[in-house]
Amino acid sequence: MRLLIVEDDLVIANGLVRALGQSQYAVDHVTDGKQALRAIQDDVYDLVILDLGLPTMDGMQLLSHLRQQANPIAVLILTAREDVATRVQALDLGADDFLTKPFHLEELEARVRALIRRSKLGNNLPLQCGNLKLDVANKLASINDQPITLSAREINLLETLMMRMGKIIAKEQIMESLCNWDETLGDNAIEVYVHRLRKKIEPSGAHIRTVRGLGYMLEAAHNGV
Template sequence: MRILIAEDDPAIAAAITDALRQGGHAVDHVANGAQADIALRDGAHDLLVLDLGLPGLDGSEVLHRLRQRGSGVPVLVITAREGLNERVRVLDLGADDYLVKPFALAEFEARVRALLRRSASKGSTEVRIGRLRLDLPGHRAWIDDSPLELTAREFGLIEALASRPDRITNRAQLVEALCNWDQDLTDNGLDIAIHRLRRKLHGSGANVRTVRGLGYLLEETADE
């Protein structure tokens, strides 16, 4: 999943960015409201972690503009502003959850997982392809009942493909899903990740098929 963090406190931003990246997510960070508003316009993110006290453009206005555009991206508000009236106001603006600073990192991660699971599942908690089972928000995979060990990059790759069922995903879309703004992924690096993922999927009834000139497709295959 790709997550945007809009937070102007460097220490908080660094801590939650590191935690989310260690969890296998692609994470982008902005430090003011205007940058957040611009970043959200391309619809590339699966979750927004939003501080209300942003410079330039208040987080409440960022949230208001996001919902005015009709975006349904989940929003987790993190703020030092307390009180029932403030929580009600922010939830009425369109936030999905609310966390008051200071907070425990474990609780933050649990709330992120819950929001991503709610957004991704749309009534189904798993993706199944052949004998392969995927829990996308939980970053877990199995072949039948045996856990499938995947690196963060490999899971990001299969997640990007599984999120577009029956549709071809091109190389640029895969690179965008796998990388943060401050990272690069070479063509060779992408090819290596695809090769390793295919090897781990061998015998699962699922495979990454190359559609020449167009991209890649995660599809069910006959058991080998």
């Protein structure tokens, strides 16, 4: 899962980047609306965390602009102002959630989880493919309800694949989903992850199909379970 933080206060921004990074999100950070707009158009994000008070283009304008373009990306608004009018305006413009500073990281993280879940799944049930289940909140994968041990990278990869089960995902998309701008991985890193993950989920009836030249696709095994 990949997040964009739009926040000009560097103290807050750094805290968010660190905390959400520790929660296994890939996190990018920009400091004003124009950079944010460019980032959203250039890359695929699952969620934008947006401060309202920004230079060059304020958060309301950015949000309004996105929705006029019919961009459905989930947006969580941060603001120091507590008045009802602001809140109503933001929600009317299409914000998905609203949090007033000062806030605690735990609550932010909970809301982030909820938003991603809502936007991707519409529910909080564990993801399932064949006998393979993934409990996203607890970062716990299991086959026939027997927990299996996956590393952090492997869990993130599996989550990415399961979120778009049955659809082809390009290696670049996987790369973007796992890494932020700071990181840069070699050509075949994804191939290695897929290989390791395949070995671990092999007995489950879930299969990672290679689509040569295009990417990978997660599917239930075609032969009987």
